[in-house]
Amino acid sequence: MEIRQLQYFVKVAKKQHVTQAAEELHVAQSAVSRQIHQLEEELGVPLFVQKGRNLQLTTVGKKFLGRMEQILRDLDRAVNEAREFLDPEAGEIRIGFPHSLGINLLPTVVARFRQLHPNVKFRLRQGTYNSLIRDVIKGELDLAFISPFPEQNEYVSGDLLLREELYAIVPEGHDLAQMGTIRLEQLKDEAFVMFSEEYSLRNIVLEACAKAGFVPQIGFEGEETDTIRGLVAAGMGVSLLPEMALTEISQLQPAKVRVTEPQVTRSIGLIQRTGEKLPHVAEVFQAFLRDFTLGNKKSTS
Structure with a gap:
């Protein structure tokens, strides 16, 4: 054979x-x-x-x-x-990520890391919350960015990197578009543009609405932050999106409004298979990411 x-x-x-x-x-x-x-x-x-x-x-x-x-x-x-034994700087990192982190965070950290380690290769795989955890457990990925960070999972472990605020987005001509802040309950009578059921951001929005005392009316569903943002900008409803997903300027741009009651956040972490010995180059990237996110926290505090 x-x-x-x-x-x-x-x-x-x-x-x-x-x-x-x-x-x-x-x-x-x-x-x-x-x-x-x-x-x-x-x-x-x-x-x-x-x-x-x-x-x-x-x-x-x-x-x-x-x-x-x-x-x-x-x-x-x-x-x-x-190969890494001969040259640790020429290894490969297999890393997964959700779409919402592929817009800003992932490209930024990979670009910064490659400035220090130009010969390291990345094999990237985009996935949903459950598929990323599954691929890490199966050994198909060394590491995965994930949100929300799984606080209790016997099969994966890792680091909580940061917490990110979610903003309300509304069409530019909406009555709330010029508000500095709003209470989430002010959107209770609006149609929501939501992520599909397999996406973790959907549950974060549903839980936030429950805390505000209402169940959102779902008018449309999408699978990527760009789709959600575009539908809201086109007047199809309102939604909540992470700040990272709102940095890119596009032709169809919704208004972004901070939510204070309740404040809505998501946790972002990096996971690996529990008990797994990572390749040396993946360990180097893991340490780099801890320092990178720690530096960002200090600069914004």
Whole structure:
């Protein structure tokens, strides 16, 4: 059994199509088919069945895929660790992040870190709250920015980096657009533009509204901060967004108003798998991030 066979098998399992897998692997389709056939012969069981133009994993194939993905991840990590031993400055960091932190925080810290460590590579993956935690637990990510920070989770641990204020956003012509501050209850009769259910910011907004004594009327839903901001600016409703998501200027720009009763914040942290020994370069980045956020807290206090 060769590593190449396992790599081809995992790619075909993901694409469910030999031709598409071959294209991504930059090899001939016949080479992929041959390696899969040899692997099945060596194992003595079929790993795929034909379903129309696609291939689907058999029951054995699904179990085999889970094992092989972990083996290839471990192999990839072992290779990176060996390279880091020769040159710790040439490693790779696999890091996840939610969309709302990819607008400002992530690009800023990565750019600053690369000024100090120009040869370090980043493999980035955007995800939702639950998917980021899952990928850290599975070992597919070394670290993940996450919000809210999971205070109690036996499988992941990390650092609470900062707390960020959420602002009310309303259309420019709204009666509250020119107010310096508002109470959240002043929005109780408005239609809200909310994140979809899998996004953690939705729960933060719902909990804040509950504290203010009302259940928001949801008029529209979106999956990215840009979508929420654009819909509000277009007059489709109101919402609450983190300050970082409001720094970028766009053609459709809502009015931003501070909320004081209750003040709405979210926690932002960096997590890793509990008990996991991080690659050296990821530890360096982790320490850099602690200093970076600590410096920002001091400068704003």
